[in-house]
Amino acid sequence: MNELRIFSPATVANVSCGFDVLGFCLDSIGDEMVIRKTDKKGIFITKIEGYDLPFEAEKNVAGVSALAMYEDAKPDFGFEIEIYKNIKPGSGVGSSSASAAGSVFGMNVLLGRPYNNTELSYFAMKGEALASQSEHADNIAPALFGGFTLVKSVSPLEILEIPTPNNLYATIIHPQIEIKTSEARAILPKEVALKDAILQWANVGSLIHGLHTNNYGLIERSLHDAIVEPHRSKLIPLYNDVKVAAKTAGALGSGISGSGPSIFSLCEGIENAKKVEQAIRKVYANSAIEFDTYVSKINAEGMKILN
């Protein structure tokens, strides 16, 4: 095989209480990428459609992760990368991670799959660091593994796959403003109060237990963020109104998706997820801000090979 086209999914990182460690993979939003072997050695980004992004491999997250893997694999050929972007950069649903993870996923298939998903996450993290100025894998791991993932540690990289209750859906609203992950990280405090840390690790533990035991009530009671949301929510217009509307319409809970501005809600069942979508659309419909909404099953598979 010399060429393949992939679907590289969007993700929701953090999942309220799990800043930098928890994430899940979406089904209905993502980019497409074509990865092709070429005789000329090196990494070449040859096409980008959808958004204006750099073609130089060193300046594009897809190129940086590809170079990290290429330097390790040392093949006697090169790769061309085409990026068909649907996920707006700065959206908070893993625009950068879809590209950073997509290039290495596709190259790995063309190389005969020498790397496992954790190794691919390691290379992808190098690309993600270009966009966010930080090496985290909570947006990359779910794109590569699918489902929910927990990044237990980045050095050494250890990623755990968490089971997803069958009837769990996500509703996303993406207000069309750009928040760069690097900027949303820069406003966070360097230290946290012990009382907030206690709340947070109790919620992370109970959210993981709720996911393992299909306990929607426990998931609902765990979707709280005492540490990051108070700072970042100020960057997102109508944030609290969306949370209240989603809860009133039956969501288990809502939070900032990744570094924002997208807001996710988790819902039991597709009917609930669609009701929540209608309710949060009404919140933004009365504003001057353009927005998109999506309802998605949790994508258990992650990346998909299209042909």
Ligand SMILES: Nc1ncnc2c1ncn2[C@@H]1O[C@H](COP(=O)(O)OP(=O)(O)O)[C@@H](O)[C@H]1O
């Ligand atoms: N292939 C790429 N896809 C998306 N963003 C990229 C890519 N390459 C470089 N970037 C840069 O990364 C930044 C967007 O990443 P980030 O702020 O993390 O947004 P998101 O939360 O949507 O992933 C922008 O500055 C963008 O120019």
Ligand SMILES: N[C@@H](CCOP(=O)(O)O)C(=O)O
């Ligand atoms: N944990 C990171 C996740 C960023 O995700 P993205 O989808 O906004 O790229 C953070 O919150 O900074």
